[in-house]
Amino acid sequence: MSSIPAAPASFIETYRQQIDQALNRILCDSDGIPERLFKAMQHSTLSGGKRIRPILTLCSARCLGGSVDKAMPAACAVEMIHAYSLVHDDLPAMDDDDLRRGQPTCHIAFDEATAILAGDALQALAFDVIARKNTDLDPEQQLGMTRLLAKAAGARGMVAGQSIDLDSVGQTLTSEALSGMHALKTGALIQCAVELGALCSDQADPQEHTHLSGYAKAIGLGFQVQDDILDITSATAVLGKQQGADKELNKPTFPALLGLEGSKQKLKGLHEEAYSALARLNHRDTSELRQIADYIVTRVF
């Protein structure tokens, strides 16, 4: 459980490349799509990104005996929901961000209307992809996965988190309220990513789903705590987005509430919690999921 920053394990890079290739295949055919809209969708989905969520889907599937191929459509669908949420989140009426992943945000590179539409189209595409004919999956299972994604993305999941986030600007939240907000804004989709992977394997028992879910909750919040820490300790060039943006927006953050040292302690606790949850998955190879937990807490951007 080292906290020394390290290059991500090579399997993470391999998965990332496979995911990029799969997303490229989904978004390579412009036929029937207005050019500007298509370019905005590509810009928002194919301009890099850590691909944490889809990597989690693949690792979770593999941990429970599923395959990368079987889990890839769900992984891509989760990433497209994430990509659309960033596009809408960056809009002037929301966080008003100009820079994302070292590139101009969608409404800067194109225009606001195109950014709204590209986000809308990416959400629809995510549901198209997760519901696509897949002989490896039972249709009932696939319908369940579609519902899981819809709920995680919706008014009781990610969108709820964004709504609470916007209402919290300038407010003083308790650590619990802040965690609750992030459990929705970032956590809901991260948890969904892990659970979708688990659903791509039909060998898991309900107990295993519970343990994986506990793991997902811990790393989901850990991801956000590290994000808040990086927002004040990392340079804009490394982050690929405006450093100090949270403070400028007067957003509640863990460092503002707990201090930098307190936030690092919280992160350490969540890292341990993720490890404990995985330890309960007997007879399963959890090494990839453990290494992702390491990566999440030691990443520098």
Added chain:
Amino acid sequence: MSSIPAAPASFIETYRQQIDQALNRILCDSDGIPERLFKAMQHSTLSGGKRIRPILTLCSARCLGGSVDKAMPAACAVEMIHAYSLVHDDLPAMDDDDLRRGQPTCHIAFDEATAILAGDALQALAFDVIARKNTDLDPEQQLGMTRLLAKAAGARGMVAGQSIDLDSVGQTLTSEALSGMHALKTGALIQCAVELGALCSDQADPQEHTHLSGYAKAIGLGFQVQDDILDITSATAVLGKQQGADKELNKPTFPALLGLEGSKQKLKGLHEEAYSALARLNHRDTSELRQIADYIVTRVF
């Protein structure tokens, strides 16, 4: 095939009430949804509306021997996609409309960020609803319906139409280009509504799907031609939205291209086309679908 304006047939009103009740049930439980977001979702979905699309889903299902109950979730899903598209369409960066269905638009009644999020959440909810467990439907059939909705709502369907519409402001389009734009912007979802109904009945043969699809294309475009006509002939109070808004936005319309008389002729042609398509559905009761075609061309708002 009378063109005399008449009160809509009573079955239309009955279906509308059933749809309103079903939408109310879907959007009655605020548990877990931030209050402002929930109210914005209700405002955007439950403040009236003609409910043409979901009525078409129900009638199409009934025409092919399906039931209202079986088709209702798909009908509601289509209406929620339509409702979200109006919310985003009305945003300042898009059409910048203040009035819709005689009420302030979502971003006026709430704020821009809430309107963006309410639209996003409604789209997710639509996919949740269409994928919900339904013992009346075969899971594979339901997955197919989910994909159909995703495609109709997405970058090659409704969103493509909105994108082309925005790019067309101030442009002179040919009648074909204008029809093509509307075939996507309004037509894709109307066609989807009819096809979803047909998919809720397992008795239809492919030929029947083709005929219904022809009907849907004709009334989809007819709906838009009548919309354009009403925009210049009807008063704001009757329309429930700003009269003359298209002209003010310098949007290409059928009356601008073909004149008022030419537009009325085009509408008459589309009405006849819809009737011809239905006439090919032998041994089916097409009376409801015929009456909807009548309603669409004679409606005054």
